[in-house]
Amino acid sequence: MTHHRTTTPDRPPARVPRAAALAVTLLLTATACGGTAAGDGEGDGGGTLVIGATGKLPNPDTVIGGAGYEGKRLVSFQIYEGLTRYDLTKKDGPAEITGALATSWKVAEDGKTWDFTLRDGVTFQDGTPFDADAVVFNLDRYLDEDSPHYTDALGAAAGEYAGGITSYEKLADDRVRLVTEERNGHFPQDLAHVLIASPTAVRETGTEKFSEHPVGTGPFAFVSQKPGEEIQLARHDAYWRGAPALDRLVIKALPDAAARTAALRSGSVNWIEYPNPDDIPSLKADGATVVTNSYDHLWYWILDTTAKPWDDPRVRRAANYAVDREAIAEELLQGTARPARQAAPHGTFAHDPAGDVYDHDPAEARKLLAEAGYPDGFKTSVTVPTGGSGNLIPVPIAEAVQRDLAAVGIDAEIRTTDWSTLIGAEAEGEVALDSQAIAQSTTLFQSEALLPLFIGTDSPFWTGGYSNPEVDKLLAAAGAATDRETREADYTEALRLVTEDAPWLFVVNDSNPRALAPQVKGLVQPQSWFLDLTTVRVAS
Numbered sequence: 001m002t003h004h005r006t007t008t009p010d011r012p013p014a015r016v017p018r019a020a021a022l023a024v025t026l027l028l029t030a031t032a033c034g035g036t037a038a039g040d041g042e043g044d045g046g047g048t049l050v051i052g053a054t055g056k057l058p059n060p061d062t063v064i065g066g067a068g069y070e071g072k073r074l075v076s077f078q079i080y081e082g083l084t085r086y087d088l089t090k091k092d093g094p095a096e097i098t099g100a101l102a103t104s105w106k107v108a109e110d111g112k113t114w115d116f117t118l119r120d121g122v123t124f125q126d127g128t129p130f131d132a133d134a135v136v137f138n139l140d141r142y143l144d145e146d147s148p149h150y151t152d153a154l155g156a157a158a159g160e161y162a163g164g165i166t167s168y169e170k171l172a173d174d175r176v177r178l179v180t181e182e183r184n185g186h187f188p189q190d191l192a193h194v195l196i197a198s199p200t201a202v203r204e205t206g207t208e209k210f211s212e213h214p215v216g217t218g219p220f221a222f223v224s225q226k227p228g229e230e231i232q233l234a235r236h237d238a239y240w241r242g243a244p245a246l247d248r249l250v251i252k253a254l255p256d257a258a259a260r261t262a263a264l265r266s267g268s269v270n271w272i273e274y275p276n277p278d279d280i281p282s283l284k285a286d287g288a289t290v291v292t293n294s295y296d297h298l299w300y301w302i303l304d305t306t307a308k309p310w311d312d313p314r315v316r317r318a319a320n321y322a323v324d325r326e327a328i329a330e331e332l333l334q335g336t337a338r339p340a341r342q343a344a345p346h347g348t349f350a351h352d353p354a355g356d357v358y359d360h361d362p363a364e365a366r367k368l369l370a371e372a373g374y375p376d377g378f379k380t381s382v383t384v385p386t387g388g389s390g391n392l393i394p395v396p397i398a399e400a401v402q403r404d405l406a407a408v409g410i411d412a413e414i415r416t417t418d419w420s421t422l423i424g425a426e427a428e429g430e431v432a433l434d435s436q437a438i439a440q441s442t443t444l445f446q447s448e449a450l451l452p453l454f455i456g457t458d459s460p461f462w463t464g465g466y467s468n469p470e471v472d473k474l475l476a477a478a479g480a481a482t483d484r485e486t487r488e489a490d491y492t493e494a495l496r497l498v499t500e501d502a503p504w505l506f507v508v509n510d511s512n513p514r515a516l517a518p519q520v521k522g523l524v525q526p527q528s529w530f531l532d533l534t535t536v537r538v539a540s
Helices: 021-029 068-079 132-143 152-162 187-193 199-205 257-266 277-285 313-322 325-332 362-371 394-406 419-427 448-455 469-480 484-501
Strands: 002-004 048-053 084-087 096-099 102-107 113-118 165-172 175-180 220-226 230-235 248-253 271-273 289-291 298-303 337-339 378-385 410-417 437-442 504-510 514-516
Touching (some): 002 132, 048 257, 068 220, 068 230, 084 187, 096 102, 102 187, 113 132, 132 152, 132 165, 132 175, 132 199, 152 187, 187 448, 257 271, 277 289, 298 394, 313 394, 313 410, 313 504, 325 337, 325 394, 325 504, 378 394, 378 419, 394 504, 448 469, 448 484, 469 484
Parallel strands (some): 048 248, 048 271
Antiparallel strands (some): 002 165, 084 096, 220 230, 298 504, 337 504
């Protein structure tokens, strides 16, 4: 039976002083935070990994998890999988897409009809089998408003990755066909985010309560949660890639950087996401390992290009020349980020060292401001989150940018809000606190499906009203191309134009730092936002 879409869902810090001797001892001698310990590869148990996350934890129901990519990285991708997944086993080069619940796929000449061969022998964490019926059930849940398991929230969230699917059908127990409305060369990447839940579990609990007992095929099975605050997962022994080394995985929401560092030092966690840069030297001295790698990440300001003064590209370029990115990256962020002198982040195929445009040049900034009719500068405002997924230490970074802008006559008022409020308003096409700019982080290529939402015309999100018809053409051509070389060339050229237009204030590319207690072993830090935690263990 072929399933057709009837409607398309709307798309929608203060420094911690050095710890006392007892706390240091706890950091150096903590074992598995209460779990079974294992040696450097010997023994049956892999211990308990307890991670301090930077923001609120997601609702653990497939694609409506929320909490940004950090929530997906630490929770959703641990419980669930899609037909495809990111290969996160390598440190060098951007992560490639490989098979997960599908072993192979092919696209017809029309560029729209995709046939997937499914992996045999996969079971959900409740012991039920994965097959083509499970794929169809989940797509119904996301896309079919007549399904008893569909909700508007699921449909809206799935629209970012599955909204282009017009029909889908089971060809055999191990084969499905998916058809997209337009040619979509990055469809295999999109499907890594279309996560598959156990139909049996959904039917037993109902969609409304499924998040209380989520079941997928991923490496870790749900145990319990304190909604938004803590989630406990256990090893899925029947995982098709082999059971993960860890016995347990615990994720705790610790949005305050000082609290994360204190938790690592006390031994209440043995891994923290984004340590406060000022704490890194003392954490290393205490025995912690701090790992980094370039990846697809940009911390930036989105500028309102529809109104004065930011409607003038000379003003936007002037602001970019005013920023001392080197000082922010090396001094404020202690080398955990790299200066962003162009739109394409370091660690991506689109980054061209020859394309670095915006060095720190206050004289050029003043010249451009004078040419644009602002010889004495102007006043503006920016909304800055106090924390949240991938936002580093947003207020101190914004204050550093503020000082650099002031040096050339641009007086920027900083208005702070929480991350949820900022992105909630942005999703509605608005700016929280009614500022002329937003400071935040993003990734551009972790999901190509989202790139038009950042730099394309008529995005439903607030993007500062940026529009360049040539960029739109390149994005359309890239999205339709099924060969990667064409897509990469078009994206690279599109971002070169964005760099030239400067609708953003490019600041830094984060290097994804995390601090691990000495007992945490086996992590491969990829050039990706996401992580493979199946190789990690906590030694005694």
